[in-house]
Amino acid sequence: MAKAHVYKRDHINTDEIIPARYLNTDDQAELARHCLEDLDKDFVNKVKEGDVIVAGEDFGCGSSREHAVWAIRGAKVQTVIAKSFARIFYRNAINNGFYIIESPDALEKINDGDEVEIDYKAGLIKNKTASIDISFNPLPDFALEIINDGGLLEHITKRTTD
Amino acid sequence: MGMTITEKILAKAVGKAKVVPGQLVDAKIDIVMCHDITTPPAISMLEEKGIDKVFDREKIVVTPDHFQPAKDIKSAELHKRLDGWAKRHNIKYYYKIGRAGVCHALLPEQGHIRPGEVIVGPDSHTCTYGAFAAFSTGIGSTDAAAAIATGQLWFKVPASMKFVLNGSLGPGVYSKDVVLAVIARVGTDGARYKAMEFVGPALKDMSMEARMTITNMAIEAGAKSGIIGFDDVTKQYLDEHLKDKTDYTVYESDSDAQYDAVEEFDCSAIEPMVALPHLPSGGVPIGECAGKEMDQAYIGSCTNGRIEDLRIAAGILKGKQVAIRTLIVPATPVIWKQAKDEGLFDIFYEAGCVISAPTCGACLGGFMGVLAAGEKCVSTTNRNFVGRMGHPESEVYLASPATAAASAVEGKLADPRSFL
Numbered sequence: 001m002a003k004a005h006v007y008k009r010d011h012i013n014t015d016e017i018i019p020a021r022y023l024n025t026d027d028q029a030e031l032a033r034h035c036l037e038d039l040d041k042d043f044v045n046k047v048k049e050g051d052v053i054v055a056g057e058d059f060g061c062g063s064s065r066e067h068a069v070w071a072i073r074g075a076k077v078q079t080v081i082a083k084s085f086a087r088i089f090y091r092n093a094i095n096n097g098f099y100i101i102e103s104p105d106a107l108e109k110i111n112d113g114d115e116v117e118i119d120y121k122a123g124l125i126k127n128k129t130a131s132i133d134i135s136f137n138p139l140p141d142f143a144l145e146i147i148n149d150g151g152l153l154e155h156i157t158k159r160t161t162d
Numbered sequence: 163m164g165m166t167i168t169e170k171i172l173a174k175a176v177g178k179a180k181v182v183p184g185q186l187v188d189a190k191i192d193i194v195m196c197h198d199i200t201t202p203p204a205i206s207m208l209e210e211k212g213i214d215k216v217f218d219r220e221k222i223v224v225t226p227d228h229f230q231p232a233k234d235i236k237s238a239e240l241h242k243r244l245d246g247w248a249k250r251h252n253i254k255y256y257y258k259i260g261r262a263g264v265c266h267a268l269l270p271e272q273g274h275i276r277p278g279e280v281i282v283g284p285d286s287h288t289c290t291y292g293a294f295a296a297f298s299t300g301i302g303s304t305d306a307a308a309a310i311a312t313g314q315l316w317f318k319v320p321a322s323m324k325f326v327l328n329g330s331l332g333p334g335v336y337s338k339d340v341v342l343a344v345i346a347r348v349g350t351d352g353a354r355y356k357a358m359e360f361v362g363p364a365l366k367d368m369s370m371e372a373r374m375t376i377t378n379m380a381i382e383a384g385a386k387s388g389i390i391g392f393d394d395v396t397k398q399y400l401d402e403h404l405k406d407k408t409d410y411t412v413y414e415s416d417s418d419a420q421y422d423a424v425e426e427f428d429c430s431a432i433e434p435m436v437a438l439p440h441l442p443s444g445g446v447p448i449g450e451c452a453g454k455e456m457d458q459a460y461i462g463s464c465t466n467g468r469i470e471d472l473r474i475a476a477g478i479l480k481g482k483q484v485a486i487r488t489l490i491v492p493a494t495p496v497i498w499k500q501a502k503d504e505g506l507f508d509i510f511y512e513a514g515c516v517i518s519a520p521t522c523g524a525c526l527g528g529f530m531g532v533l534a535a536g537e538k539c540v541s542t543t544n545r546n547f548v549g550r551m552g553h554p555e556s557e558v559y560l561a562s563p564a565t566a567a568a569s570a571v572e573g574k575l576a577d578p579r580s581f582l
Contacts, residue, residue, distance in 0.1 A: 011351070011441060015547040015550050016548055016549065019554075020527045020550075021527055023199050023228070024233070024234060024236035026202065038549040058351040058384065062381075062545060063285075063526070064286040064300040066302040069302075084351070086351070086354065087384065088286055088300055091302055091305060092302035092304065095308075142316070153208075153213070157213065
């Protein structure tokens with residue numbers, strides 16, 4: 001069961017997600033070991049495969065470093081649920097085929113450690129601990145196309161071949 | 163209904179008469195900027211997918227800058243990957259060490275930025291080039307890979323916000339103070355997904371260097387791009403810097419173009435600003451924070467590492483002694499040589515500063531000036547996030563070169579106007 005790691009913070013930035021001192025590598029497994037290090041040193045010890053991160057406005061602001069998405073994905077996080085996302089982080093997630101969820105309500109309706117289940121097709125976050133459903137707007141079609149193809153480069157390759 | 167300059171440039175890039183905000187477009191890219199941290203992953207992706215090609219070897223500009231000269235073995239490996247790729251594809255504009263510099267200072271200086279063009283780069287401060295009436299935005303590594311291979315990229319046409327800069331700057335007040343005041347008002351995500359269009363009489367007196375400081379920080383308000391219209395100042399800079407391709411198209415916003423918001427600023431009333439930790443939107447007038455003790459001053463970066471910035475700093479440091487560690491980082495080799503030739507290095511040396519090779523270095527906590535726990539740095543850079551310049555418990559105070567230099571002399575945040 002997926003556990004929620006909740007950060008009641010806006011503007012969680014790329015320097016906190018993956019500090020620049022680790023940008024001398026693009027190895028996902030190595031980046032994952034430092035995921036969210038400057039926000040929550042203990043995160044990498046707590047996170048389990050399939051867990052989700054929940055946060056406030058403007059998640060991923062700052063640098064264009066795609067390493068932020070790689071670190072989170074490398075830590076086997078299923079998705080990030082935020083009130084809103086910074087522009088480049090949003091692009092990077094889609095381009096990597098990594099589904100992220102924009103939800104105005106999730107931060108208030110999910111507590112740290114709650115168990116959640118996500119129905120991407122229905123646009124539903126099920127908080128099993130609190131027994132409530134939180135609906136979200138699925139990503140726009142063009143983003144879904146890229147994600148379903150497995151990422152931007154796969155999407156381009158497929159489109160060229162088609 | 164009219165169009166903004168941003169909409170016109172994007173319409174041209176997709177071969178249409180009109181585009182509207184929110185529209186998804188596949189735009190033709192004119193220039194791709196590449197540096198040493200985010201391009202090597204893009205190269206690896208292209209190799210892995212079996213599409214290791216470049217769309218145009220003359221439209222890709224490569225400069226290692228973030229961790230150069232290589233700060234450690236892993237950075238050296240990144241440089242090696244970048245170097246091998248640039249040579250393999252015979253990239254025409256590949257600036258190797260000795261000619262490499264901080265990308266957003268280097269590309270305009272070397273004549274790669276033209277009005278009306280679409281410029282992308284896997285670096286968030288790529289928005290800097292908007293100072294030249296171009297559409298320019300930061301992207302990720304996957305985006306960069308796609309742009310390098312195909313010369314095309316998907317965009318959502320941004321809505322525009324207009325920032326009217328009225329009045330004129332007082333003594334000791336610079337474009338950095340203006341942009342910090344703008345971000346303090348709109349917030350770190352106040353222009354999220356938008357194009358920030360800067361207009362108004364205060365821009366007239368600003369050099370291209372000063373204007374680039376403003377567009378450089380558009381991303382710090384969450385914007386997709388920042389843009390300033392073409393005028394005589396732009397033309398003169400281009401006349402002096404464009405080399406191989408000297409033709410360009412000038413677009414301007416229609417008088418009935420639509421804006422999501424219009425924000426007016428009286429620049430005459432803006433004071434020297436300092437953005438307090440840990441957000442660039444934490445700007446306050448120097449009067450509210452003067453006296454706060456610092457451990458380091460950093461003068462450099464794509465925001466304020468240009469010759470004009472170094473002259474301003476030297477003007478304050480001349481004949482003085484710095485009270486704290488003070489790093490001077492000319493952004494490019496040309497700026498470095500200019501500063502040396504103008505005697506600025508002598509001033510910095512006499513004042514007790516250290517002068518670095520061009521690099522992004524400590525701005526992002528890479529190397530050459532990283533902070534220890536609890537240390538405070540007054541910096542001419544663009545970000546003051548937690549851990550940005552080093553230890554997560556260090557603090558960064560963003561300011562103009564004048565404020566940073568004045569603070570270096572006093573060892574605490576200081577008003578540059580008392581040094582004029």
